[in-house]
Amino acid sequence: MRHRVVRVALTAVLVALVLLAVPLALAIRSSLYADQRDALERAALNGAVRVTPDFATGDPVELPAPPRGGSLGLYDPRLYLREGSGPASGDAAVRGALGATVSRGSSGGELVEAVPVSHAERVIGVVRASSPVQDVRNRVFAGWAALAGACAVALTVAVLVARRQARALAAPLENLSHHCRAVAAGDLSARAASSAVAEVDQVARTHNEMLDHLTELLRHARGFSANASHQLRTPLTGLQLTLEAGLGRDDTCLRPALEEALTATRRLHGTVEQVLRLSAAPGLNRPPAPDRSVGQVLHETERHWHGLFARDGRRLERSSRDVPDDVRVPGGPVSEILGVLLDNARAHGRGTVRLTVRDLDDALAFDVSDEGAAGSDAGRLFERGHSGGAGAGIGLALARDLAVCLGGRLFLARPDPTTFTLLVPVLPDP
Structure with missing residues (x-):
């Protein structure tokens, strides 16, 4: 029973962990990628604010520091890199930002955010911010590792709690089984002890009440066997002695009847012995020897x-x-x-x-x-x-x-x- 309780508890915990951990792992991945793209968009917007209208006439622009491990660059409408860092020619994200909308994508193992710079309802440049995808993946793997560790801790705690509960549930049943074996071995004085489990206590009380009734019934049965043994054997023995004494007389007329009566009495005595032997301890007697x-x-x-x-x-x-x-x-x-x-x-x-x-x-x-x-x-x-x-x-x-x-x-x-x-x-x- 202990193994069954532990298996049931572990199965329930594993199902719960799977149902919770898988969506949570997907949420961690989505959240980290979304945070990184938001950080890139903020860096690109911060660089776009510093671009003045004079940029179109060749005025230099001082861009802020790029994201850690990434790049931040300013591109003109001809997709040439004018300031900062990044690929020399604008990629798909830069071309998309020339349509006056924020564009995002991935290129060369990097996450890319491109923000257009407009003046007089005309796009005069594009600020491109990028960072390596591997950095985000590393954070995702770290989050998943932390989630796996939490699951392992939860599983360990569940095993410990399940084993403790299994012991608490199985101990009263094992005690009851021990007493049942003792009763089966002939010890009718064995009684099951109470426990902290109400259902098991109810079974134990019923078991003890049943033993009380059985003990009382066996006491009456043994008393009846003893009484019947005394009350039947004594008259039969006296009757046999009387018939045997009658056979000792020289009365040829009564001798056949006395012999028949003595045979019937001996047969009756044997029947009484068999019935009393059967009722003395049913199921516990050894088979009689061949005679x-x-x-x-x-x-x-x-x-x-x-x-x-x-x-x-x-x-x-x-x-x-x-x-x-x-x-x-x-x-x-x-x-x-x-x-x-x-x-x-x-x-x-x-x-x-x-x-x-x-x-x-x-x-x-x-x-x-x-x-x-x-x-x-x-x-x-x-x-x-x-x-x-x-x-x-x-x-x-x-x-x-x-x-x-x-x-x-x-x-x-x-x-x-x-x-x-x-x-x-x-x-x-x-």
Whole structure:
């Protein structure tokens, strides 16, 4: 930002200097030339006053001193130099003055002024004054040099002022950027300081107010996570212990039901762990380590959902395309996401549901498809609170967040037939 402020200031100053200096330089040149011609005309008039009518009969004339570096001469009507200095024969300016008018011009690198001398309504002579053009040019160049120096001083002052103003404007923004980086790094106690710039102060106040609200929201969220962790984990752990104790009894009639209830309880415990982990620090958690093979995840998922689809008169098919069963993935989050997708296919889809795993070298693609269509609201499927049926509209949003925590991605691959794809990066097994 500092360089931009300096560039803008310099551009403005340069434009102003050009708009002012060019006309002023032309005015200096015109003024110096006009002053020199006026001085020559005054010298010629001063010499013409000293010419008497006896000049025509041969009476000598005493002319004043010529201009510095120039010449002053008296010419008769035959263009001969009679007194003073100058060319021996009159030039164009002298011939022009014989018409009873003041004549001016340039000849041989000189500025020339010629004034007629009249008597009895007749021109009896011409006084010619001249000076070198180079003298005027030297004064013009000196004036231009002074103007250039003034422009250089103005430009230097503008650079110094612009750099100072750039520092004054950029320092509060740099301070605000520093605090934003600190907040992005996790320090929610960082607050932007006030400055002398009202607009930046307004942004800083808004930034601090936003941090206050975010800190309060995070405090409530962490409090909720702690409360939910205590209130959910403790009853689930007690329920698991009770079911495990029931399995220790020799009651063959209740054993299948207890095993199924224990499996559901463990799955619920895993779901609670994933949700609490996701809500504890969204976006800051590291991806969980791979702990289960792909074959184990597919087997557990099929075993849980096959009966549910069978009760609805539908089929669940799974396949893996050249994917080794020993490739390991984070089992809990992947199972939870697949569960959400299969539940969504059961509630909103129709026909046969297919769970397919594809090997993409550095990632695995889990495809969940059915024979239904996503409909016109396909673009809003992952919006929290949006549901195509009687659901709460949380499942797909939760699955997408879990996929992000895995370092992967969940998206709708095809709306018709409905196909969701979960991309899970495959990390090398240490």
